[in-house]
Amino acid sequence: MLLVQLSDPHIDLDRPGKAAAFARAVAHVNALPTAPDAVLLTGDCTEHGTAEEYEQFTALLRTLTVPAYLVPGNHDDRAELLRRFPPPGPALPGFMQYVVNDHPLRLIGLDTHRPGHGEGELDSVRLNWLDAQLQAAPAQPTLIFMHHPPVMTGLDVMDRIGLQGREALCDLLLTHPQVLRVAAGHLHMALTTRFAHTTVMTCPGTDTTLLPELSRPEQLLVQRQPPLCLIHAWSEATGLNSFTQAIAPTPWHALFDGRRWND
Template structure:
């Protein structure tokens, strides 16, 4: 099973800042094309929040159009930039989305179970896991203790060492950790929000964040204390389930600049000639520097 994760597309209206300056819609269209071109096609795509920039109906309608070419099912999570009701209204045919209240759900159709957890606090940049949400998570995990599970949410449950972002993190991380320690079937906690790939061991499992499909958070470690973005190459995460023996392996797949691979060995005894390798390197290195 292969799970593709993209995050924080921040789709806006045509005149919106996110679209006019950061070209977020164009970046999402490129991410969709990238996923469709993968030789190993993902079984599903999950988008871990900040689907749009202002939570407006028109933005969600544009998001829907941009996602339409995907050749696999897509599952949506809300982030701090989203509006639950407008998201539900535009994606009313997405039957996994609850009709009211928190946007939390499970997906049980593949070998790895997906549990989506709502961390949004309307009007706030940071997230929260209240007693209601954690009780829901505990109950869902208790339903299938033997099933390998991915818990998906927008806000990461750990400190980053990036001071400005740590100031509006996730309230309730300690209580989440207590729940996860009781459920060792959780293979991964996957998050968005940070516009960077970050990995940390957390509560007996592995927690990671996904880059944005557009702009990335500048890596400002202490003593820096600013919030800045940088147009580093966008990327997606590919979570590959290798079975109970191999577990869940996570790969970073760059979206920007689709360069063809050079086959050194084809698995059938064929190998590359030195002249072909030289020609490939000259072409690809030159194009990567332009």
């Protein structure tokens, strides 16, 4: 099973470069030599959550040749997303939080949206729902995807808009070892770290990857690098492996053709 994770397109009618970058990311997915089973889009689909921005976002997303599963970010409008992208599986009423049971790797999307706030939230309602879903399939390998990562970054400005309820989520996941990965966005950076018994990975935005300078945590001094996507590959033989891939129009090359190495 193959999944591509994209994040944070921030479609903005006043900044057409955002839409152009998202279009390149979609084209990149469509051009992969092996079509993924699905795309995970971990929030901030638009900048202002307006109907006009969602029209443009939806038109671009519609060119994907595989299904896409979405969760809201802090810049999104939950009601707009629910109207345009109804949850594809068992869902928590009133939230864009749901289970996808159609694949060997079970997918659970968490809704961390807190209307009117930059920080995210997992309250008792959302966490109790998650606990019940995980209890229902304790032997099924699972990937959780969400917008706000449940970890501290060491960057003051990002941690101020982090996730409320991360400690309770950590306690919950310690009782559910089938969760193999937590995939998030929000940071516009590529971060990998331990959380509970599992691993959190964040996917940069579709327009750029930010590399932070960590010695001045009160600032956000960054280097802008090319955009990235994450590739999550599951098989019974290997478990869940995750790869980082540049979104760029570079050709595929058979470095090893099954018999010999090629330059």
